Amino acid sequence: MAQDAAATEQLESADPADVADVADPEAVSAGSDAYTPMAPTEGKGMPVAGGWDIQPQYSEDGEFAYGLHYGLIWVMAGISIFVLALLLYVIFRFRKGANPVPSKTSHNTLIEVIWTVVPALILLAIAIPSITLIARQYETPPKDAITIKAIGYQWYWGYAYPDNGDFEIVSNMLKEEDDPTRGDARARTDTDGPEQLAVDNRMVVPAGVPIRLQVTAADVIHSFAVPSLWFKMDGVPGRLNERIFQVDEPGVYYGQCSELCGARHGFMPIVVEALPMDQYNAWVLAQGGTIAGADEEGIEADPSLPPTQEPESAVEGAPGAGAAPVA
Numbered sequence: 001m002a003q004d005a006a007a008t009e010q011l012e013s014a015d016p017a018d019v020a021d022v023a024d025p026e027a028v029s030a031g032s033d034a035y036t037p038m039a040p041t042e043g044k045g046m047p048v049a050g051g052w053d054i055q056p057q058y059s060e061d062g063e064f065a066y067g068l069h070y071g072l073i074w075v076m077a078g079i080s081i082f083v084l085a086l087l088l089y090v091i092f093r094f095r096k097g098a099n100p101v102p103s104k105t106s107h108n109t110l111i112e113v114i115w116t117v118v119p120a121l122i123l124l125a126i127a128i129p130s131i132t133l134i135a136r137q138y139e140t141p142p143k144d145a146i147t148i149k150a151i152g153y154q155w156y157w158g159y160a161y162p163d164n165g166d167f168e169i170v171s172n173m174l175k176e177e178d179d180p181t182r183g184d185a186r187a188r189t190d191t192d193g194p195e196q197l198a199v200d201n202r203m204v205v206p207a208g209v210p211i212r213l214q215v216t217a218a219d220v221i222h223s224f225a226v227p228s229l230w231f232k233m234d235g236v237p238g239r240l241n242e243r244i245f246q247v248d249e250p251g252v253y254y255g256q257c258s259e260l261c262g263a264r265h266g267f268m269p270i271v272v273e274a275l276p277m278d279q280y281n282a283w284v285l286a287q288g289g290t291i292a293g294a295d296e297e298g299i300e301a302d303p304s305l306p307p308t309q310e311p312e313s314a315v316e317g318a319p320g321a322g323a324a325p326v327a
């Protein structure tokens with residue numbers, strides 16, 4: 001009896017306005033605005049006008065590959081200069097005027113052994129870092145890595161988050177303000193990124209942790225490629241390609257579909273936004289998703305709750321709490 005009275009009292013004490021707020025879809029979508037897309041850094045994770053080098057790398061594999069690339073350039077330059085010097089030497093030293101009676105020598109065992117063994121050793125020296133690079137690119141992601149799936153469509157990308165409540169983000173290229181085909185769609189701004197590379201919804205990932213990136217397609221073959229993250233993998237319908245994907249530091253990284261996939265192939269850019277883990281979790285909640293591994297750690301993440309809730313990691317002193325934002 002007393003219990004019933006208490007329950008009734010509690011119901012009555014709830015402000016009807018508050019109850020309406022939670023159920024109001026407007027209030028929920030307003031909460032989603034808590035995530036503001038990160039502004040790109042000029043020249044970072046994007047091509048630059050007049051650039052001639054590989055884009056600066058923001059993944060460990062990319063840094064390794066960049067080093068190998070420059071190592072190989074020096075090896076190639078050294079060999080080319082050496083061969084050119086030999087050629088110039090024989091052209092001048094053994095020209096008809098300086099050498100009227102040519103030597104009849106046709107064999108020299110020592111020189112033949114040297115010009116066989118030395119190039120073989122050079123190739124072996126190149127093979128070691130080269131095979132290492134291939135192997136590390138296909139290293140199996142750790143068991144607890146977050147799985148993210150990139151799906152190619154004619155002609156846009158979809159990003160699914162199976163470990164975060166299995167929601168999917170649809171990512172379309174943003175058109176220019178004066179584009180007559182834009183319709184009601186939002187126009188590109190500088191905060192979104194360079195022309196023809198900016199998208200409305202980015203692929204948001206946590207920075208500094210290995211991710212299991214699966215690539216597939218729904219219609220024809222596409223290719224998920226982000227040059228500054230040293231990642232390119234075909235998305236084939238009916239197949240699930242998988243590779244480890246890791247972004248060193250927070251930032252915005254641009255790429256494009258790299259498999260000719262039809263009329264609008266050139267208009268399906270990729271934008272990866274890497275965030276610290278706590279901000280990534282906040283973004284996931286804002287999308288109505290759940291925090292990966294929450295079950296094991298006993299964190300309650302209810303997708304039915306409005307996205308205005310504070311993620312556990314944002315609570316000061318919590319295990320996953322990040323550093324305070326710097327103005």
Ligand SMILES: [Cu+2]
Nearest residue numbers: 222223257261
């Ligand atoms: Cu494509």
